[in-house]
Amino acid sequence: DSGVTQTPKHLITATGQRVTLRCSPRSGDLSVYWYQQSLDQGLQFLIQYYNGEERAKGNILERFSAQQFPDLHSELNLSSLELGDSALYFCASSATGQTETQYFGPGTRLLVL
């Protein structure tokens, strides 16, 4: 158990819908990262937050947005969902967002029908 929690574990929804994925980092970690794992793709970095502020942005679609709240939990919002958005979404956390290890949560598996 990494100490990072993600909810829900599984999500099934329809095209065009909007969903919110939630992540709670390890106690004391200030930085949260979101990754997407699609079929036949490596883990793709989406976005990073540090202490409530966006720090880095990767291949995140405009239909997707995220935020980190004062209690340091984070939410990833996915809207106007398409079939291709079906993937495993991971959240990871680290202490400061620098070189150190990132600890991954169990992931949310999203299926868009």
Added chain:
Amino acid sequence: ILNVEQSPQSLHVQEGDSTNFTCSFPSSNFYALHWYRWETAKSPEALFVMTLNGDEKKKGRISATLNTKEGYSYLYIKGSQPEDSATYLCAFRSDSGYALNFGKGTSLLVTP
């Protein structure tokens, strides 16, 4: 997107065999190289973070080396056990950003 390549894509060895796999990454603008172990139905688990050229790290029967000048890292498993079966991921971070760029992984199967 920075290109991180891992080889081989998959590997099947017998219990007791030693094995190694490769991670190739851009040799310029290096900042850090991470190795993760990812078992099916679990989340990726950190093995090593390497930052210096020539670094060698060890954790039990697993070790890793780093060559930042030529842009590669090797992961070695000595005396493989069935519980070592997993996908091994490497991730490269450049000095121009915070993102980890992951390879697609090497899937290892160790049979008794």
